[in-house]
Amino acid sequence: MAAPDIQIDSRLEDLAERPPLGVIAADLVRRQPLGAAGLFIVLVMIFMAVFADFLTSYDPELNAFEDMHIAPGAEHYLGTDQFGRDILSRIIYGAQTALIIGFVAAFIGATLGLVLGVSSAYFGGRFDLIFQRVMDVFMAFPLIILALALVAIFGQKVENDVLLVIIAITIPFVPNCARVVRSSALAIREMPYIDAARALGYSHARIILCHMVPNVMAPYLIMVTAFVGQAILLEASLSYLGLGVQEPTAAWGLMLQGGAEEYAESAPWIAVFPGLAITFAVFGFNLFGDALRDVLDPKLRRR
Amino acid sequence: MAKLLELEDLRTQFFTTAGTVKAVDGVSYDIEAGETVGIVGESGCGKSVSALSILRLVPDPPGKIVGGKILFMGRNLLELSDVEIRKVRGHEIAMVFQEPMTSLNPVLTIGRQITETLEQHMGIDRQEADARAVELLGMVGISDAERRLKQYPHHFSGGMRQRVMIAMALSCEPKLIIADEPTTALDVTIQAQILELMKDLTRRLGVALIIITHNLGVVARYADKVNVMYAGKIVEKGSARQIYHNPSHPYTIGLLASVPRLDHKRGTKLVPIEGQPPDLTLLDQGCAFRPRCRFAEDICTREIPPLEEVGGGQYSACWQKDKLSQPAPAAS
Numbered sequence: 001m002a003a004p005d006i007q008i009d010s011r012l013e014d015l016a017e018r019p020p021l022g023v024i025a026a027d028l029v030r031r032q033p034l035g036a037a038g039l040f041i042v043l044v045m046i047f048m049a050v051f052a053d054f055l056t057s058y059d060p061e062l063n064a065f066e067d068m069h070i071a072p073g074a075e076h077y078l079g080t081d082q083f084g085r086d087i088l089s090r091i092i093y094g095a096q097t098a099l100i101i102g103f104v105a106a107f108i109g110a111t112l113g114l115v116l117g118v119s120s121a122y123f124g125g126r127f128d129l130i131f132q133r134v135m136d137v138f139m140a141f142p143l144i145i146l147a148l149a150l151v152a153i154f155g156q157k158v159e160n161d162v163l164l165v166i167i168a169i170t171i172p173f174v175p176n177c178a179r180v181v182r183s184s185a186l187a188i189r190e191m192p193y194i195d196a197a198r199a200l201g202y203s204h205a206r207i208i209l210c211h212m213v214p215n216v217m218a219p220y221l222i223m224v225t226a227f228v229g230q231a232i233l234l235e236a237s238l239s240y241l242g243l244g245v246q247e248p249t250a251a252w253g254l255m256l257q258g259g260a261e262e263y264a265e266s267a268p269w270i271a272v273f274p275g276l277a278i279t280f281a282v283f284g285f286n287l288f289g290d291a292l293r294d295v296l297d298p299k300l301r302r303r
Numbered sequence: 304m305a306k307l308l309e310l311e312d313l314r315t316q317f318f319t320t321a322g323t324v325k326a327v328d329g330v331s332y333d334i335e336a337g338e339t340v341g342i343v344g345e346s347g348c349g350k351s352v353s354a355l356s357i358l359r360l361v362p363d364p365p366g367k368i369v370g371g372k373i374l375f376m377g378r379n380l381l382e383l384s385d386v387e388i389r390k391v392r393g394h395e396i397a398m399v400f401q402e403p404m405t406s407l408n409p410v411l412t413i414g415r416q417i418t419e420t421l422e423q424h425m426g427i428d429r430q431e432a433d434a435r436a437v438e439l440l441g442m443v444g445i446s447d448a449e450r451r452l453k454q455y456p457h458h459f460s461g462g463m464r465q466r467v468m469i470a471m472a473l474s475c476e477p478k479l480i481i482a483d484e485p486t487t488a489l490d491v492t493i494q495a496q497i498l499e500l501m502k503d504l505t506r507r508l509g510v511a512l513i514i515i516t517h518n519l520g521v522v523a524r525y526a527d528k529v530n531v532m533y534a535g536k537i538v539e540k541g542s543a544r545q546i547y548h549n550p551s552h553p554y555t556i557g558l559l560a561s562v563p564r565l566d567h568k569r570g571t572k573l574v575p576i577e578g579q580p581p582d583l584t585l586l587d588q589g590c591a592f593r594p595r596c597r598f599a600e601d602i603c604t605r606e607i608p609p610l611e612e613v614g615g616g617q618y619s620a621c622w623q624k625d626k627l628s629q630p631a632p633a634a635s
Contacts, residue, residue: 125364192400193408198360199400200420200471201392210419214410 035291041284048095058086060093061248069267079269081255082262087269091277093250098281101162101235101245105169106227112170113177114220118212120178121185122204132182135175143230144237146172151243161246169234177223184216218296225292229285236278252278306374307478307511308357309333313371315349315356318364322584326352326366328535334528336478339505339512341526341543343519343558345580349535350515354481358392376478394424397472399501401484403464407456413440414452417471424475439470443500462493469501479511486521498525519562523547531555534581534591537610541617551619551627553596590622598623 029036048055058076064084072079078087120131138146150168158164188194189212197207232252238244239253247254255274263270315327327349334340342350355361356368359380373380375396380388392398400406407416417439418432427435433452440448443466456464465485472480482501486494502525505512514526522529522543529546531539531554539552550556557576578595589604590596596603602622610620621627 192402192406195360196398196400196406196468197408199358199392199398200423201389201394202419202423203389206423211408211411215408217410 032291032294034287035294038284038287038289038291041280042288045095045099045281045284048092049099052092052096055092056086056089058089060085060090060250063248069263069270071267072269078273079267081270082267087255087273090250090255091252091273094252094255094274094277095281097162097245097249097251098232098235098278101165101169102228102231102285105166105173105231105235106224108166109170109173109231110177110220110224110227113174113179113223114181114213114216115208116174117178117181118185118208118216121182121189122208122212124189128182132179135178138172138175139179141172143172143234147234147238148241148243151238155243161244161249165235165238165244168238169231173227173231177220177227180219180223181216184219185212188212188215222289222293222296225285225289229282229289232281232285233278252281306333307336307338307376309372309374310353310357311372311374313353313356313373314369315352315361315366316369317366319584324583325535325586326583327356329371330532330535330537331371332530332537332540334479334511334513337506337509337511338528339502339514339526341522341529342513342515342532343517343522343529344532345517347580347583348532350517350532351483353532354398354483354513354515357481358396358398359388360392360398390424393420393477394475395477396479396481397475397477399465399468399472399480399482399485401487403461403468403488406468407459407464409456412453412455413459413467417452417467417474420471420474435474436470439474440467442473442504443467443470445470461489462497465489465493465497466500469497469504473504473508473510476508477510479513480505481513481515483515484517485514486516486518494521501525519558531558534586535583536591536620537618538592538621539617539619540610541615545615545617549617551613551617551624552621553598553623553627554592556627557595590620598627 025036028039062085064080067076067080067084068082070076070080070084072087076086076088078091080086081090116131120128141149147168150171151164154164154167158167194207194211197211202211235244235251236253236256239251240257242257245251245254252274256271256278309331310333311331313327313330314325317324317326330349330353332340342353344350352361352366357373357375357380359368361368368381371381375391380391383391407413411419414433414436417436418429421427421432421435422429425432436452437448440451445451445463445466456467459467468485480501485501486497489497498521501512501514504510514521516522526543529539529541529543530537531546531552533554539546539550539555546555547559550559554576557574560574561576563573576595581591581594587604588607590599590606590608593599593603598621600622606622608620608622608624610618611624613619613624619627
């Protein structure tokens with residue numbers, strides 16, 4: 001008996017073409033209104049960061065002592081700070097700092113966590129046990145405390161303040177992501193296709209990177225977006241404490257530190273606007289991350 | 304013909320908190336090039352573990368191959384390094400798994416999964432591998448292969464996925480394919496197609512095949528030789544013809560009586576084997592099948608029966624084998 005060929009009408013699949021972008025956007029707003037709002041905030045931030053040079057005519061780092069403490073108005077939309085710098089301009093350039101630090105730290109931290117978490121699940125046994133206990137030690141510290149400790153450790157060796165902040169924020173993310181990814185990877189490890197991959201003679205590295213990692217992309221992407229928000233917040237906290245980005249670079253946390261306490265009554269705009277910027281950015285990334293989780297995890301999808 | 308694979312006294316054990324499970328306990332058999340061998344038995348009798356042991360794929364911990372030899376073309380696979388055994392896996396000995404629905408990685412295209420094997424073992428580049436993948440899919444009866452290669456496993460039905468698995472197993476021109484219950488998850492008509500396909504391809508390409516199954520019908524039709532396993536041991540082995548026409552172990556007799564046969568009168572009742580397979584941590588010095596055996600006598604509680612020839616190359620591990628066995632027909 002010759003096995004008959006099995007055919008599926010290819011026309012059926014042509015019907016399932018991708019709808020135009022506008023339809024996708026409308027669909028997204030209808031199904032994930034909060035997620036769409038989050039995405040909008042994120043896109044605005046990215047737009048601000050990329051086109052910072054065209055959006056403002058004031059130099060964010062240039063002191064102008066004749067223009068100190070000007071209230072928001074036609075000249076300076078959001079007012080000026082105690083050094084006479086335009087606050088809107090500093091917020092726009094601050095978005096650059098926040099996004100660079102946020103994305104780089106979140107991406108590197110989550111990716112390291114991804115590889116370590118999947119490896120831990122794949123090898124299992126004693127390696128997994130020891131590795132998880134080490135991760136426990138890291139996770140015992142609140143993010144900000146660990147970041148502070150790392151700034152203290154690397155502060156002497158790393159000259160560049162932005163790089164230092166990135167290192168201090170990246171490392172605490174690794175165990176967080178490793179833990180989440182590991183739990184997904186444990187289920188993947190038991191799937192027959194991983195056994196099949198071993199039966200095909202693939203190396204451990206190939207199975208981990210080419211066969212398991214693609215299967216845990218959903219939790220990984222969710223962690224990345226959540227981490228960007230957290231990283232922005234951490235960067236602002238470190239800068240506020242004077243351990244992060246240093247003057248005169250425009251950074252939101254730094255703007256809070258300079259003027260917040262002293263001028264809270266006489267010039268509240270100095271602290272209010274950067275504070276709002278931080279709030280919106282973190283809010284936006286968190287909303288986007290939540291929506292992404294709903295979309296990527298079918299179990300949480302609403303019926 | 305030269306022996307392709309020889310198992311000598313293979314012992315695989317699982318060290319669990321409940322005790323040591325002797326999943327494979329002194330199994331010996333051999334396979335010649337191009338031959339099809341069936342391994343039959345109930346769930347949990349060591350069929351799959353003995354097969355996984357050949358490729359050293361038994362999960363460790365808790366499993367461990369504690370003794371024996373696996374000679375594949377003269378080399379003892381148990382003595383190879385990790386890198387060397389990886390070159391055997393998929394290249395010289397390939398496996399087809401039980402669950403076609405989950406044996407393919409859902410996030411990789413079919414084409415990638417086939418070409419990856421080729422690139423790994425055959426050392427050919429992406430373009431050549433693509434061409435070969437098209438050819439392989441054609442060989443297992445999947446039409447429109449070029450478009451199919453770009454698709455993901457969820458575009459395929461169970462039977463087609465198993466065809467893909469077979470294509471992958473054949474891709475590196477192995478000497479031996481181990482099929483671990485290749486049709487259990489498929490419906491009956493597809494089962495027949497898949498088995499025919501495997502039989503046809505292995506015969507055409509001269510590949511030896513081990514079919515692990517609990518379906519005696521499959522074995523009767525497709526296997527040259529049959530090993531019947533019970534509680535980690537081979538209790539009877541011989542040609543398919545001998546096993547069917549002249550079973551000489553009570554377990555084989557029981558298995559045959561418990562499946563419907565076309566050559567029996569309609570309305571004949573099926574006779575199941577009473578009881579459950581034994582707990583492999585609690586085996587004693589007697590025959591493991593004794594509690595379920597109609598022919599059990601005193602000696603069965605005292606000593607494990609050895610696997611001895613009953614005639615014509617047929618072996619049985621039973622104290623009563625001479626009473627059970629009819630005059631042996633000529634070996635086929």
